[in-house]
Amino acid sequence: MLIRKKTDIASSEITSESVYKQRRRFLGQSTALIAGAGLGLNAPRSRAGLQEDDDITPERIVTQYNNFYEFGTDKSDPYANAGALTTDPWTVAVSGEAKKTGEFAFEDIVKGLTPEERIYRFRCVEAWSMVVPWMGIPLKNILQQFEPTGDAKYVVFKTLYRPEEMVGQRSFFSSIDWPYVEGLRMDEAYHPLSIMAVGLYGKELPNQNGAPWRLMVPWKYGFKSIKSIVSIHFSKRQPVNTWQALAAHEYGFYANVNPAVDHPRWSQASERRLPSSIFDPNRRPTLPFNGYAEEVADLYRGMDLRKFY
Amino acid sequence: MNGASLPTARGRKTILWIVLSMPLLWLAALVIQELRQPNSGLGPEPTEALLHYLGEWSLILVLLAFSVSPLRRRLGWAWLGQHRRFVGLFAFAYVCLHVLVYAGLYAQFQLTEVLDDFVHRPYITAGIGAFIALSLMALTSTRGWRWRLKENWQRLHRLIYVASFLALVHLLWLRKDPGLAEAIYLAIFVVLMVERMFSLWQRRRST
Numbered sequence: 001m002l003i004r005k006k007t008d009i010a011s012s013e014i015t016s017e018s019v020y021k022q023r024r025r026f027l028g029q030s031t032a033l034i035a036g037a038g039l040g041l042n043a044p045r046s047r048a049g050l051q052e053d054d055d056i057t058p059e060r061i062v063t064q065y066n067n068f069y070e071f072g073t074d075k076s077d078p079y080a081n082a083g084a085l086t087t088d089p090w091t092v093a094v095s096g097e098a099k100k101t102g103e104f105a106f107e108d109i110v111k112g113l114t115p116e117e118r119i120y121r122f123r124c125v126e127a128w129s130m131v132v133p134w135m136g137i138p139l140k141n142i143l144q145q146f147e148p149t150g151d152a153k154y155v156v157f158k159t160l161y162r163p164e165e166m167v168g169q170r171s172f173f174s175s176i177d178w179p180y181v182e183g184l185r186m187d188e189a190y191h192p193l194s195i196m197a198v199g200l201y202g203k204e205l206p207n208q209n210g211a212p213w214r215l216m217v218p219w220k221y222g223f224k225s226i227k228s229i230v231s232i233h234f235s236k237r238q239p240v241n242t243w244q245a246l247a248a249h250e251y252g253f254y255a256n257v258n259p260a261v262d263h264p265r266w267s268q269a270s271e272r273r274l275p276s277s278i279f280d281p282n283r284r285p286t287l288p289f290n291g292y293a294e295e296v297a298d299l300y301r302g303m304d305l306r307k308f309y
Numbered sequence: 310m311n312g313a314s315l316p317t318a319r320g321r322k323t324i325l326w327i328v329l330s331m332p333l334l335w336l337a338a339l340v341i342q343e344l345r346q347p348n349s350g351l352g353p354e355p356t357e358a359l360l361h362y363l364g365e366w367s368l369i370l371v372l373l374a375f376s377v378s379p380l381r382r383r384l385g386w387a388w389l390g391q392h393r394r395f396v397g398l399f400a401f402a403y404v405c406l407h408v409l410v411y412a413g414l415y416a417q418f419q420l421t422e423v424l425d426d427f428v429h430r431p432y433i434t435a436g437i438g439a440f441i442a443l444s445l446m447a448l449t450s451t452r453g454w455r456w457r458l459k460e461n462w463q464r465l466h467r468l469i470y471v472a473s474f475l476a477l478v479h480l481l482w483l484r485k486d487p488g489l490a491e492a493i494y495l496a497i498f499v500v501l502m503v504e505r506m507f508s509l510w511q512r513r514r515s516t
Contacts, residue, residue: 061353073488173488265482266430275348278355281415
Protein backbone atom coordinates (compact mmCIF):
# COMPACT_ATOMS: atom_id res chain seq x y z
CA MET A 1 0.00 0.00 0.00
CA LEU A 2 1.37 3.37 -1.02
CA ILE A 3 1.27 6.19 1.44
CA ARG A 4 0.96 9.47 -0.35
CA LYS A 5 2.83 12.46 0.87
CA LYS A 6 1.72 15.73 -0.60
CA THR A 7 4.51 17.99 -1.72
CA ASP A 8 4.45 21.21 -3.67
CA ILE A 9 4.39 21.17 -7.42
CA ALA A 10 6.68 23.63 -9.22
CA SER A 11 4.83 26.89 -9.86
CA SER A 12 5.74 26.66 -13.55
CA GLU A 13 3.61 23.57 -13.86
CA ILE A 14 0.48 25.21 -12.56
CA THR A 15 -1.64 27.14 -14.99
CA SER A 16 -3.96 29.97 -14.11
CA GLU A 17 -7.62 29.02 -14.17
CA SER A 18 -8.53 31.59 -16.80
CA VAL A 19 -6.04 30.24 -19.31
CA TYR A 20 -7.18 26.74 -18.50
CA LYS A 21 -10.83 27.56 -19.17
CA GLN A 22 -10.00 29.52 -22.28
CA ARG A 23 -8.11 26.57 -23.70
CA ARG A 24 -10.91 24.22 -22.86
CA ARG A 25 -13.51 26.37 -24.52
CA PHE A 26 -11.36 26.63 -27.63
CA LEU A 27 -10.95 22.89 -27.72
CA GLY A 28 -14.67 22.37 -27.27
CA GLN A 29 -15.61 24.77 -30.05
CA SER A 30 -13.28 23.39 -32.61
CA THR A 31 -13.74 19.68 -32.26
CA ALA A 32 -15.46 18.43 -35.31
CA LEU A 33 -18.64 16.49 -34.67
CA ILE A 34 -19.16 13.56 -36.89
CA ALA A 35 -22.49 11.99 -37.51
CA GLY A 36 -23.10 8.28 -37.60
CA ALA A 37 -20.67 5.57 -36.67
CA GLY A 38 -17.57 7.61 -37.27
CA LEU A 39 -17.11 6.56 -40.86
CA GLY A 40 -16.56 8.68 -43.94
CA LEU A 41 -15.26 11.78 -42.25
CA ASN A 42 -15.11 14.87 -44.39
CA ALA A 43 -15.20 17.57 -41.74
CA PRO A 44 -12.33 20.06 -41.74
CA ARG A 45 -9.58 19.19 -39.31
CA SER A 46 -9.16 21.39 -36.29
CA ARG A 47 -5.73 22.20 -34.92
CA ALA A 48 -6.86 22.84 -31.36
CA GLY A 49 -4.18 22.27 -28.77
CA LEU A 50 -1.50 21.64 -31.38
CA GLN A 51 1.73 23.53 -31.86
CA GLU A 52 2.45 25.43 -35.07
CA ASP A 53 4.75 22.73 -36.39
CA ASP A 54 2.68 19.72 -35.35
CA ASP A 55 2.10 18.12 -38.72
CA ILE A 56 -0.24 15.17 -38.83
CA THR A 57 1.74 11.94 -39.19
CA PRO A 58 1.01 10.06 -42.44
CA GLU A 59 -1.64 7.35 -42.09
CA ARG A 60 0.74 4.68 -43.36
CA ILE A 61 3.07 5.32 -40.43
CA VAL A 62 0.31 5.57 -37.81
CA THR A 63 -1.06 2.21 -38.92
CA GLN A 64 2.19 0.36 -39.66
CA TYR A 65 4.50 1.41 -36.85
CA ASN A 66 2.96 0.31 -33.57
CA ASN A 67 3.72 -1.10 -30.17
CA PHE A 68 1.09 -3.75 -29.51
CA TYR A 69 3.01 -6.59 -27.87
CA GLU A 70 0.02 -8.93 -28.17
CA PHE A 71 1.04 -9.16 -31.82
CA GLY A 72 4.82 -9.19 -31.40
CA THR A 73 7.53 -6.91 -30.06
CA ASP A 74 8.68 -5.41 -33.37
CA LYS A 75 6.91 -2.22 -34.37
CA SER A 76 6.13 -3.78 -37.74
CA ASP A 77 4.60 -6.90 -36.13
CA PRO A 78 1.14 -5.53 -35.24
CA TYR A 79 0.46 -4.51 -38.84
CA ALA A 80 1.65 -7.91 -40.05
CA ASN A 81 -0.15 -10.03 -37.43
CA ALA A 82 -3.24 -8.19 -36.23
CA GLY A 83 -5.31 -9.29 -39.21
CA ALA A 84 -5.97 -12.52 -37.33
CA LEU A 85 -8.02 -10.72 -34.67
CA THR A 86 -11.81 -11.07 -34.72
CA THR A 87 -13.46 -7.90 -33.44
CA ASP A 88 -17.05 -8.79 -34.17
CA PRO A 89 -18.75 -9.83 -31.92
CA TRP A 90 -17.05 -7.85 -29.16
CA THR A 91 -18.19 -8.15 -25.56
CA VAL A 92 -17.14 -5.91 -22.72
CA ALA A 93 -17.38 -6.99 -19.08
CA VAL A 94 -18.19 -4.16 -16.68
CA SER A 95 -17.65 -4.80 -12.98
CA GLY A 96 -16.88 -3.26 -9.61
CA GLU A 97 -18.18 -0.11 -7.96
CA ALA A 98 -20.99 0.73 -10.37
CA LYS A 99 -24.75 0.31 -10.52
CA LYS A 100 -24.84 -1.18 -13.99
CA THR A 101 -22.48 -4.09 -14.30
CA GLY A 102 -22.40 -7.19 -16.45
CA GLU A 103 -21.62 -8.13 -20.02
CA PHE A 104 -22.34 -5.62 -22.75
CA ALA A 105 -22.04 -5.78 -26.51
CA PHE A 106 -19.65 -3.13 -27.77
CA GLU A 107 -22.31 -1.75 -30.15
CA ASP A 108 -24.75 -1.26 -27.29
CA ILE A 109 -22.22 0.72 -25.27
CA VAL A 110 -21.36 3.18 -28.05
CA LYS A 111 -24.90 3.36 -29.44
CA GLY A 112 -26.10 6.94 -29.47
CA LEU A 113 -22.70 8.38 -28.69
CA THR A 114 -21.14 10.52 -31.38
CA PRO A 115 -17.47 10.14 -32.15
CA GLU A 116 -15.57 13.40 -32.47
CA GLU A 117 -12.34 13.98 -34.27
CA ARG A 118 -9.47 14.76 -31.91
CA ILE A 119 -6.00 15.44 -33.28
CA TYR A 120 -3.62 14.60 -30.49
CA ARG A 121 0.10 14.46 -30.04
CA PHE A 122 1.11 10.93 -29.15
CA ARG A 123 4.32 10.45 -27.15
CA CYS A 124 5.74 6.97 -26.61
CA VAL A 125 7.83 6.23 -23.51
CA GLU A 126 10.52 5.14 -25.98
CA ALA A 127 10.97 8.82 -26.94
CA TRP A 128 9.32 8.91 -30.35
CA SER A 129 6.13 10.78 -31.13
CA MET A 130 3.39 11.22 -33.71
CA VAL A 131 0.39 13.47 -34.33
CA VAL A 132 -2.73 11.37 -34.85
CA PRO A 133 -6.26 12.30 -36.00
CA TRP A 134 -8.36 10.05 -33.75
CA MET A 135 -12.08 9.52 -33.84
CA GLY A 136 -13.18 9.18 -30.28
CA ILE A 137 -15.92 9.39 -27.67
CA PRO A 138 -15.26 11.27 -24.43
CA LEU A 139 -14.46 8.57 -21.89
CA LYS A 140 -16.72 10.26 -19.35
CA ASN A 141 -19.76 9.75 -21.59
CA ILE A 142 -19.00 6.06 -21.80
CA LEU A 143 -18.22 5.46 -18.14
CA GLN A 144 -21.24 7.40 -16.83
CA GLN A 145 -23.59 4.96 -18.52
CA PHE A 146 -22.56 2.38 -15.93
CA GLU A 147 -23.30 4.76 -13.06
CA PRO A 148 -20.13 4.32 -11.01
CA THR A 149 -20.71 4.78 -7.28
CA GLY A 150 -18.84 7.10 -4.94
CA ASP A 151 -16.53 4.23 -4.07
CA ALA A 152 -15.15 4.13 -7.60
CA LYS A 153 -11.81 5.88 -7.29
CA TYR A 154 -10.11 4.23 -10.23
CA VAL A 155 -11.13 2.66 -13.50
CA VAL A 156 -9.19 -0.40 -14.65
CA PHE A 157 -9.12 -1.66 -18.25
CA LYS A 158 -8.01 -4.99 -19.66
CA THR A 159 -7.08 -5.97 -23.18
CA LEU A 160 -8.47 -9.09 -24.79
CA TYR A 161 -6.62 -12.29 -23.94
CA ARG A 162 -6.95 -14.60 -26.93
CA PRO A 163 -3.62 -16.33 -27.67
CA GLU A 164 -5.03 -18.21 -30.65
CA GLU A 165 -5.46 -14.88 -32.44
CA MET A 166 -2.76 -12.87 -30.70
CA VAL A 167 0.60 -14.34 -31.56
CA GLY A 168 2.53 -12.27 -29.00
CA GLN A 169 0.51 -13.82 -26.17
CA ARG A 170 1.83 -17.21 -27.24
CA SER A 171 5.44 -16.05 -27.08
CA PHE A 172 7.58 -18.08 -24.71
CA PHE A 173 10.01 -15.21 -24.24
CA SER A 174 7.66 -12.42 -23.27
CA SER A 175 7.82 -11.48 -19.62
CA ILE A 176 4.40 -9.83 -19.73
CA ASP A 177 1.70 -11.39 -17.61
CA TRP A 178 -1.30 -11.26 -19.98
CA PRO A 179 -3.84 -9.77 -20.26
CA TYR A 180 -2.53 -6.22 -20.49
CA VAL A 181 -3.89 -4.01 -17.70
CA GLU A 182 -4.10 -0.24 -17.44
CA GLY A 183 -5.95 2.19 -15.25
CA LEU A 184 -6.77 5.80 -14.54
CA ARG A 185 -7.88 7.77 -11.55
CA MET A 186 -11.58 8.66 -11.99
CA ASP A 187 -10.83 12.37 -12.34
CA GLU A 188 -8.30 11.57 -15.06
CA ALA A 189 -10.82 9.37 -16.81
CA TYR A 190 -13.49 12.11 -16.62
CA HIS A 191 -11.16 14.76 -18.01
CA PRO A 192 -12.48 16.10 -21.33
CA LEU A 193 -9.26 15.18 -23.14
CA SER A 194 -9.62 11.47 -22.27
CA ILE A 195 -11.35 9.56 -25.02
CA MET A 196 -12.11 6.08 -26.19
CA ALA A 197 -10.86 6.03 -29.76
CA VAL A 198 -12.97 4.08 -32.23
CA GLY A 199 -11.29 5.29 -35.39
CA LEU A 200 -8.49 7.23 -36.96
CA TYR A 201 -8.17 9.17 -40.17
CA GLY A 202 -11.98 9.14 -40.38
CA LYS A 203 -12.05 5.37 -40.68
CA GLU A 204 -12.75 2.51 -38.33
CA LEU A 205 -9.88 1.76 -35.99
CA PRO A 206 -7.54 -0.81 -37.61
CA ASN A 207 -6.81 -3.93 -35.55
CA GLN A 208 -3.16 -3.00 -35.06
CA ASN A 209 -4.21 0.31 -33.50
CA GLY A 210 -6.46 -1.40 -30.94
CA ALA A 211 -9.77 -2.26 -32.61
CA PRO A 212 -12.58 -2.01 -31.90
CA TRP A 213 -11.78 0.61 -29.27
CA ARG A 214 -8.82 1.81 -27.31
CA LEU A 215 -8.11 4.41 -24.69
CA MET A 216 -6.42 7.66 -25.69
CA VAL A 217 -5.03 9.85 -22.93
CA PRO A 218 -2.79 12.32 -24.79
CA TRP A 219 -0.85 13.73 -21.83
CA LYS A 220 0.44 10.30 -20.80
CA TYR A 221 2.98 7.99 -22.37
CA GLY A 222 1.50 5.77 -25.05
CA PHE A 223 1.52 2.59 -22.98
CA LYS A 224 -1.27 4.01 -20.79
CA SER A 225 -3.61 4.10 -23.78
CA ILE A 226 -4.62 0.44 -23.64
CA LYS A 227 -5.93 -1.22 -26.79
CA SER A 228 -8.71 -3.68 -27.70
CA ILE A 229 -10.46 -3.33 -24.35
CA VAL A 230 -12.75 -6.12 -23.09
CA SER A 231 -13.01 -5.25 -19.42
CA ILE A 232 -13.87 -2.12 -17.46
CA HIS A 233 -13.63 -2.37 -13.71
CA PHE A 234 -14.45 0.39 -11.24
CA SER A 235 -12.13 0.03 -8.28
CA LYS A 236 -11.54 1.50 -4.84
CA ARG A 237 -7.85 0.80 -5.19
CA GLN A 238 -5.13 1.86 -7.53
CA PRO A 239 -4.36 -1.00 -9.90
CA VAL A 240 -0.94 -2.29 -10.83
CA ASN A 241 -0.66 -1.65 -14.54
CA THR A 242 1.24 -4.07 -16.79
CA TRP A 243 4.45 -2.09 -17.27
CA GLN A 244 4.58 -1.17 -13.61
CA ALA A 245 4.31 -4.86 -12.74
CA LEU A 246 7.17 -5.58 -15.11
CA ALA A 247 9.56 -2.85 -13.95
CA ALA A 248 8.19 -0.59 -11.23
CA HIS A 249 11.34 1.53 -11.06
CA GLU A 250 10.96 2.39 -14.75
CA TYR A 251 7.21 2.67 -15.31
CA GLY A 252 4.75 4.11 -12.84
CA PHE A 253 0.99 4.28 -12.55
CA TYR A 254 0.71 7.89 -13.69
CA ALA A 255 3.14 7.85 -16.65
CA ASN A 256 2.50 11.53 -17.38
CA VAL A 257 4.77 12.80 -20.14
CA ASN A 258 7.46 14.70 -18.27
CA PRO A 259 10.73 15.93 -19.80
CA ALA A 260 12.11 16.56 -16.30
CA VAL A 261 11.82 12.94 -15.16
CA ASP A 262 14.04 10.62 -17.17
CA HIS A 263 13.43 6.98 -17.75
CA PRO A 264 16.22 5.29 -15.72
CA ARG A 265 17.81 4.11 -18.96
CA TRP A 266 17.19 7.04 -21.31
CA SER A 267 16.37 10.73 -21.36
CA GLN A 268 12.80 11.97 -21.75
CA ALA A 269 13.89 15.56 -22.41
CA SER A 270 13.42 15.26 -26.16
CA GLU A 271 11.55 13.11 -28.63
CA ARG A 272 11.91 11.95 -32.22
CA ARG A 273 8.94 13.10 -34.26
CA LEU A 274 7.92 10.64 -36.95
CA PRO A 275 8.55 10.40 -39.77
CA SER A 276 12.19 11.39 -39.72
CA SER A 277 14.78 11.26 -42.48
CA ILE A 278 17.99 9.30 -42.68
CA PHE A 279 20.06 12.42 -42.10
CA ASP A 280 17.97 13.95 -39.35
CA PRO A 281 16.29 12.13 -36.44
CA ASN A 282 13.87 15.09 -36.21
CA ARG A 283 14.38 15.62 -32.50
CA ARG A 284 12.35 18.19 -30.63
CA PRO A 285 12.02 19.07 -26.96
CA THR A 286 9.35 17.12 -25.08
CA LEU A 287 6.73 19.31 -23.39
CA PRO A 288 5.40 18.81 -19.84
CA PHE A 289 2.21 16.72 -20.03
CA ASN A 290 2.97 16.36 -23.74
CA GLY A 291 1.91 19.97 -24.30
CA TYR A 292 -1.43 19.62 -22.48
CA ALA A 293 -0.22 21.11 -19.18
CA GLU A 294 -2.74 23.94 -19.30
CA GLU A 295 -5.57 21.46 -19.45
CA VAL A 296 -4.37 18.78 -17.05
CA ALA A 297 -1.73 20.11 -14.64
CA ASP A 298 -4.46 20.87 -12.09
CA LEU A 299 -5.19 17.16 -11.75
CA TYR A 300 -1.79 16.71 -10.13
CA ARG A 301 -1.61 19.82 -8.00
CA GLY A 302 0.48 19.19 -4.92
CA MET A 303 1.84 15.87 -6.12
CA ASP A 304 5.55 15.21 -6.40
CA LEU A 305 5.80 14.25 -10.07
CA ARG A 306 9.27 12.77 -9.53
CA LYS A 307 7.77 10.32 -7.09
CA PHE A 308 4.51 9.66 -8.93
CA TYR A 309 6.03 9.15 -12.37
CA MET B 310 36.67 -35.47 -50.07
CA ASN B 311 39.81 -34.92 -52.14
CA GLY B 312 42.28 -32.15 -51.43
CA ALA B 313 41.60 -30.30 -54.66
CA SER B 314 38.03 -29.46 -53.66
CA LEU B 315 39.13 -27.68 -50.48
CA PRO B 316 39.54 -23.94 -50.99
CA THR B 317 42.99 -22.47 -50.42
CA ALA B 318 43.61 -19.97 -47.62
CA ARG B 319 43.16 -17.20 -50.17
CA GLY B 320 39.96 -18.73 -51.47
CA ARG B 321 38.61 -19.07 -47.95
CA LYS B 322 39.36 -15.45 -47.27
CA THR B 323 37.43 -14.43 -50.37
CA ILE B 324 34.50 -16.54 -49.23
CA LEU B 325 34.64 -14.94 -45.78
CA TRP B 326 34.78 -11.50 -47.41
CA ILE B 327 31.63 -12.21 -49.38
CA VAL B 328 29.72 -13.84 -46.53
CA LEU B 329 30.59 -11.19 -43.97
CA SER B 330 29.76 -8.38 -46.41
CA MET B 331 26.26 -9.66 -47.13
CA PRO B 332 24.51 -7.79 -44.30
CA LEU B 333 26.22 -4.58 -45.47
CA LEU B 334 25.19 -5.14 -49.08
CA TRP B 335 21.61 -5.66 -48.00
CA LEU B 336 21.82 -2.50 -45.92
CA ALA B 337 23.23 -0.61 -48.89
CA ALA B 338 20.21 -1.68 -50.93
CA LEU B 339 17.89 -0.45 -48.17
CA VAL B 340 19.73 2.87 -47.92
CA ILE B 341 19.53 3.41 -51.68
CA GLN B 342 15.81 2.75 -51.59
CA GLU B 343 15.49 5.08 -48.61
CA LEU B 344 17.31 7.86 -50.45
CA ARG B 345 15.08 7.42 -53.46
CA GLN B 346 11.87 7.41 -51.49
CA PRO B 347 12.00 8.56 -47.86
CA ASN B 348 10.70 6.10 -45.22
CA SER B 349 10.43 3.22 -47.65
CA GLY B 350 13.67 1.25 -47.20
CA LEU B 351 14.28 1.95 -43.53
CA GLY B 352 10.81 2.84 -42.23
CA PRO B 353 9.48 5.82 -40.25
CA GLU B 354 12.69 6.16 -38.23
CA PRO B 355 15.52 5.60 -40.71
CA THR B 356 18.28 6.76 -38.36
CA GLU B 357 17.13 4.38 -35.64
CA ALA B 358 16.70 1.53 -38.11
CA LEU B 359 20.21 2.08 -39.50
CA LEU B 360 21.67 2.30 -36.01
CA HIS B 361 19.95 -0.86 -34.77
CA TYR B 362 20.72 -2.86 -37.89
CA LEU B 363 24.43 -2.06 -37.69
CA GLY B 364 24.44 -2.57 -33.93
CA GLU B 365 22.84 -5.99 -34.11
CA TRP B 366 25.23 -7.16 -36.82
CA SER B 367 28.16 -5.74 -34.86
CA LEU B 368 27.19 -7.91 -31.91
CA ILE B 369 26.72 -10.98 -34.11
CA LEU B 370 30.15 -10.52 -35.70
CA VAL B 371 31.84 -9.81 -32.35
CA LEU B 372 30.35 -13.07 -31.03
CA LEU B 373 31.52 -14.80 -34.21
CA ALA B 374 35.07 -13.47 -33.72
CA PHE B 375 34.88 -14.71 -30.14
CA SER B 376 33.80 -18.15 -31.41
CA VAL B 377 36.77 -18.62 -33.74
CA SER B 378 39.17 -20.06 -31.16
CA PRO B 379 36.58 -22.28 -29.41
CA LEU B 380 35.46 -23.66 -32.79
CA ARG B 381 39.09 -24.46 -33.59
CA ARG B 382 39.60 -26.11 -30.22
CA ARG B 383 36.35 -28.08 -30.08
CA LEU B 384 35.54 -28.86 -33.70
CA GLY B 385 39.07 -28.81 -35.07
CA TRP B 386 38.28 -25.99 -37.48
CA ALA B 387 41.93 -25.01 -37.92
CA TRP B 388 41.10 -23.28 -41.23
CA LEU B 389 38.89 -20.77 -39.41
CA GLY B 390 41.61 -20.18 -36.81
CA GLN B 391 43.86 -18.81 -39.53
CA HIS B 392 41.32 -16.07 -40.20
CA ARG B 393 40.71 -14.98 -36.63
CA ARG B 394 42.20 -11.52 -37.16
CA PHE B 395 40.26 -11.08 -40.39
CA VAL B 396 36.95 -11.93 -38.73
CA GLY B 397 37.81 -9.67 -35.79
CA LEU B 398 38.65 -6.72 -38.02
CA PHE B 399 35.48 -7.26 -40.03
CA ALA B 400 33.48 -7.14 -36.82
CA PHE B 401 35.31 -3.95 -35.90
CA ALA B 402 34.38 -2.41 -39.25
CA TYR B 403 30.68 -2.98 -38.46
CA VAL B 404 31.21 -1.52 -34.99
CA CYS B 405 32.88 1.56 -36.49
CA LEU B 406 29.95 2.11 -38.87
CA HIS B 407 27.53 1.70 -35.96
CA VAL B 408 29.46 4.26 -33.89
CA LEU B 409 29.72 6.60 -36.86
CA VAL B 410 25.96 6.50 -37.45
CA TYR B 411 25.38 7.12 -33.75
CA ALA B 412 27.83 10.03 -33.51
CA GLY B 413 27.02 11.54 -36.89
CA LEU B 414 23.39 10.90 -37.78
CA TYR B 415 21.94 10.37 -34.32
CA ALA B 416 23.96 12.82 -32.19
CA GLN B 417 24.59 15.07 -35.24
CA PHE B 418 28.29 15.27 -34.28
CA GLN B 419 27.45 17.11 -31.06
CA LEU B 420 30.16 16.11 -28.62
CA THR B 421 28.12 17.42 -25.70
CA GLU B 422 25.28 15.12 -26.73
CA VAL B 423 27.57 12.09 -26.79
CA LEU B 424 29.12 13.00 -23.43
CA ASP B 425 25.68 13.54 -21.95
CA ASP B 426 24.60 10.11 -23.22
CA PHE B 427 27.79 8.57 -21.85
CA VAL B 428 26.98 9.90 -18.38
CA HIS B 429 23.18 9.61 -18.33
CA ARG B 430 22.40 6.56 -20.41
CA PRO B 431 24.02 3.47 -18.89
CA TYR B 432 23.49 1.43 -22.06
CA ILE B 433 25.49 4.00 -24.02
CA THR B 434 28.20 3.89 -21.36
CA ALA B 435 28.36 0.11 -21.84
CA GLY B 436 28.38 0.49 -25.63
CA ILE B 437 31.20 3.02 -25.60
CA GLY B 438 33.11 0.73 -23.20
CA ALA B 439 32.77 -2.14 -25.68
CA PHE B 440 33.93 0.17 -28.48
CA ILE B 441 37.05 1.20 -26.55
CA ALA B 442 37.91 -2.44 -25.79
CA LEU B 443 37.47 -3.46 -29.43
CA SER B 444 39.48 -0.44 -30.62
CA LEU B 445 42.42 -1.48 -28.45
CA MET B 446 42.24 -4.96 -29.92
CA ALA B 447 42.00 -3.72 -33.50
CA LEU B 448 44.90 -1.28 -33.05
CA THR B 449 47.16 -4.00 -31.67
CA SER B 450 46.07 -6.67 -34.14
CA THR B 451 49.08 -6.22 -36.41
CA ARG B 452 52.10 -8.51 -36.40
CA GLY B 453 54.29 -5.65 -35.21
CA TRP B 454 52.19 -5.05 -32.11
CA ARG B 455 51.90 -8.73 -31.43
CA TRP B 456 55.69 -8.98 -31.43
CA ARG B 457 56.15 -5.83 -29.34
CA LEU B 458 53.62 -6.83 -26.67
CA LYS B 459 54.85 -10.44 -26.45
CA GLU B 460 52.90 -12.35 -23.77
CA ASN B 461 50.93 -9.22 -22.90
CA TRP B 462 49.31 -9.40 -26.33
CA GLN B 463 47.40 -12.52 -25.33
CA ARG B 464 46.35 -10.84 -22.12
CA LEU B 465 45.23 -7.67 -23.89
CA HIS B 466 43.18 -9.67 -26.36
CA ARG B 467 41.24 -11.27 -23.57
CA LEU B 468 39.37 -7.98 -23.81
CA ILE B 469 37.06 -9.90 -26.14
CA TYR B 470 35.29 -11.21 -23.01
CA VAL B 471 34.79 -7.66 -21.75
CA ALA B 472 33.82 -6.34 -25.18
CA SER B 473 31.21 -9.01 -25.89
CA PHE B 474 29.83 -8.75 -22.38
CA LEU B 475 29.49 -4.95 -22.63
CA ALA B 476 28.01 -5.21 -26.13
CA LEU B 477 25.37 -7.63 -24.80
CA VAL B 478 24.59 -5.39 -21.84
CA HIS B 479 24.35 -2.47 -24.28
CA LEU B 480 21.65 -4.32 -26.22
CA LEU B 481 19.76 -5.79 -23.25
CA TRP B 482 19.58 -2.45 -21.45
CA LEU B 483 18.03 -0.61 -24.34
CA ARG B 484 15.30 -3.17 -24.91
CA LYS B 485 11.98 -2.75 -23.12
CA ASP B 486 11.18 -6.43 -23.29
CA PRO B 487 14.07 -8.61 -24.55
CA GLY B 488 12.92 -11.44 -26.81
CA LEU B 489 14.18 -14.50 -28.69
CA ALA B 490 17.11 -12.84 -30.49
CA GLU B 491 18.49 -11.41 -27.25
CA ALA B 492 18.10 -14.81 -25.57
CA ILE B 493 20.09 -16.45 -28.37
CA TYR B 494 22.95 -13.92 -28.15
CA LEU B 495 23.06 -14.32 -24.40
CA ALA B 496 23.11 -18.12 -24.69
CA ILE B 497 25.97 -17.99 -27.22
CA PHE B 498 27.95 -15.72 -24.92
CA VAL B 499 27.39 -18.03 -21.93
CA VAL B 500 28.42 -21.11 -23.94
CA LEU B 501 31.58 -19.34 -25.13
CA MET B 502 32.51 -18.25 -21.61
CA VAL B 503 31.92 -21.71 -20.18
CA GLU B 504 34.03 -23.24 -22.95
CA ARG B 505 36.79 -20.71 -22.18
CA MET B 506 36.82 -21.50 -18.48
CA PHE B 507 36.66 -25.20 -19.16
CA SER B 508 39.64 -25.09 -21.52
CA LEU B 509 41.63 -23.01 -19.02
CA TRP B 510 40.85 -25.60 -16.36
CA GLN B 511 41.87 -28.42 -18.72
CA ARG B 512 45.14 -26.70 -19.53
CA ARG B 513 45.92 -26.10 -15.88
CA ARG B 514 45.22 -29.73 -15.03
CA SER B 515 47.43 -31.07 -17.80
CA THR B 516 50.45 -29.01 -16.77
